[in-house]
Amino acid sequence: MTTFKGGEVTLLGNKLKVGDKAPDFSVLDNGLEEKTLADYKGKVKLIAAVPSVDTSVCSQESRRFNVDGGSLENTVVLTISNDLPFAQKRWCAAEGLPNAVTLSDHKELSFGLAYGVVIEELRLLSRAVFVINANDEIVYVEYLDEVTNHPNYEAAIEAAKNA
Numbered sequence: 001m002t003t004f005k006g007g008e009v010t011l012l013g014n015k016l017k018v019g020d021k022a023p024d025f026s027v028l029d030n031g032l033e034e035k036t037l038a039d040y041k042g043k044v045k046l047i048a049a050v051p052s053v054d055t056s057v058c059s060q061e062s063r064r065f066n067v068d069g070g071s072l073e074n075t076v077v078l079t080i081s082n083d084l085p086f087a088q089k090r091w092c093a094a095e096g097l098p099n100a101v102t103l104s105d106h107k108e109l110s111f112g113l114a115y116g117v118v119i120e121e122l123r124l125l126s127r128a129v130f131v132i133n134a135n136d137e138i139v140y141v142e143y144l145d146e147v148t149n150h151p152n153y154e155a156a157i158e159a160a161k162n163a
Helices: 056-069 085-094 110-115 153-162
Strands: 002-004 007-009 026-028 034-036 044-049 075-081 101-104 128-132 138-143
Touching: 026 110, 044 056, 044 110, 044 153, 056 075, 056 153, 085 101, 128 153, 138 153
Parallel strands: 044 075, 075 101
Antiparallel strands: 002 007, 026 034, 026 101, 044 128, 128 138
């Protein structure tokens, strides 16, 4: 069961597990260009799905993963939400993280449905963390039971280091 501020919500899509092949997705970057899993081929991908970078927990999470995971060798940190690309770009500038990769799933919910994180009642993404190795295999997954809680930062960063 997943809750948002204590109320039960319905997640749409397929729940993934360690060992699964990472599903492809189509999202928009801050320049409104389409990005897919293939754009990060050969890299370790630490993906943070968040409801909105404009909330305190999401902002803190996005900052922490970018600061702690951004220096890992052959690793890209992707923050994916349903925020519009313009809002994500504004967040990057306000946080002083011009190199942070924020991607918007607002158009098709492609990522959210493929990774099982679309909150049906709110059309937001539920908080989850995925680490995908350079061969596009999922090596770490955390779906949070309560969307407003923080993820296990240390475990995700360690999984990315070891991927």
